[in-house]
Amino acid sequence: MLSLEQEVGAWDSVLLEPLTEDTFIGNLQQRFKRDHIYTYIGNVLVSVNPYKKLALYSTDLVETYVKRGPFQLPPHIYAIAGSAYRWLNDRNEDQCIIVTGESGAGKTEAARIVLQFLVLVSGDISEVKLMKDRLVQANTLLEAFGNARTMKNDNASRFGKFLDIEFDYKGDPVSGHLTHSPPFQARVTSLSPGDRNFHIFYQLLSGADIHLLKCLKLQRNVEHYTILQTNRNQPTLTDDEDKKLFVYTKSALEILGFNVEDIVDIFQVIAIVLKLGNLQFVPCNNIDGTEGCAISNEYELFEICELLGAEHRWLQRALTSRQIEDGILTDLSAYEASKARDNLCRTLYSRLFTWLINKINEILKVRFNIGPKNVK
Ligand SMILES: Nc1ncnc2c1ncn2[C@@H]1O[C@H](COP(=O)(O)OP(=O)(O)O)[C@@H](O)[C@H]1O
Ligand SMILES: [Mg+2]
Numbered sequence: 001m002l003s004l005e006q007e008v009g010a011w012d013s014v015l016l017e018p019l020t021e022d023t024f025i026g027n028l029q030q031r032f033k034r035d036h037i038y039t040y041i042g043n044v045l046v047s048v049n050p051y052k053k054l055a056l057y058s059t060d061l062v063e064t065y066v067k068r069g070p071f072q073l074p075p076h077i078y079a080i081a082g083s084a085y086r087w088l089n090d091r092n093e094d095q096c097i098i099v100t101g102e103s104g105a106g107k108t109e110a111a112r113i114v115l116q117f118l119v120l121v122s123g124d125i126s127e128v129k130l131m132k133d134r135l136v137q138a139n140t141l142l143e144a145f146g147n148a149r150t151m152k153n154d155n156a157s158r159f160g161k162f163l164d165i166e167f168d169y170k171g172d173p174v175s176g177h178l179t180h181s182p183p184f185q186a187r188v189t190s191l192s193p194g195d196r197n198f199h200i201f202y203q204l205l206s207g208a209d210i211h212l213l214k215c216l217k218l219q220r221n222v223e224h225y226t227i228l229q230t231n232r233n234q235p236t237l238t239d240d241e242d243k244k245l246f247v248y249t250k251s252a253l254e255i256l257g258f259n260v261e262d263i264v265d266i267f268q269v270i271a272i273v274l275k276l277g278n279l280q281f282v283p284c285n286n287i288d289g290t291e292g293c294a295i296s297n298e299y300e301l302f303e304i305c306e307l308l309g310a311e312h313r314w315l316q317r318a319l320t321s322r323q324i325e326d327g328i329l330t331d332l333s334a335y336e337a338s339k340a341r342d343n344l345c346r347t348l349y350s351r352l353f354t355w356l357i358n359k360i361n362e363i364l365k366v367r368f369n370i371g372p373k374n375v376k
Pocket of ligand 1: 049050051052053054101102103104105106107108109110153154155156157
């Protein structure tokens, strides 16, 4: 039976006497040692990442927290989500839950737990179920395309996100809207030592079947792709997790209503970004003595053109020269061309991401005419 009596230390920091930084941290530490990762400061919840699975999340616990007031049970993120949901329904007030902390603190997990809570407490008719499923799948997609494994965090979000969910008068989610904060695409072509690129690249390489790989003109081997290498020489590998997650990502796309052509297009852009990143430029001298450059691995360019549906001559010129005046071109040096290549990779990836978010927002748009109530 859950009760506040079994709590270790002070469950609400405002009860500490005296309340200093030392007593505050000491209290968090004392609680953390006994797996009490949540502590209040008044109506703010502090959460310390346990980095291990704790028996803190279940349908039964959600039900317990829904029934009781926030300060009658041990501190929990369910209590925060429950209060927001109750205030939304009982007081008809818009609600916003702000999750903040440094990288690896547990923000993404916390947001996911809040979403799971809302899914469990709201209605069960088929339209509501469909919307809830879409909200959860939208999250899966965002993580595949917007998160990466870093030294600090296996699932680090590379962008800020704001999910707006609209509820009807019964407290059921009927629409959603995502806003993301750019810029994050620099990561596509410049990895910090030990970090990986966005999950989707590894998911695709390890999860795609041979037929799809062939269609995309890709090799399964991660080491083949420059943009998947830390410092451009040390590869960060795929594993079984990537293979498993590719199945989830693909089914999330399907559940959200992306059609087969859309899905192939998305993977094609990923393949193009991977292959573009491999283009190598070598310096060469023009007849007039100026420096230019040539692409040393032309076969990649031919394959990219096939995937892009672009003409080889056109893309080659776009990558190795720039326009200085109307119709007048000047050659790029090998260094400048490699910068242009990186820019193109990033632009393609970030446009794909924005396109995905726009598509998801269309899918999450309100279907029924309902009064506005928000949990953000
Ligand atoms: N409540 C939790 N219980 C267990 N593990 C957690 C919890 N919160 C975070 N983690 C672990 O820590 C990792 C980083 O958390 P995450 O939410 O991605 O951090 P952030 O979004 O703040 O950078 C997660 O991948 C997970 O392994
Ligand atoms: Mg995160």
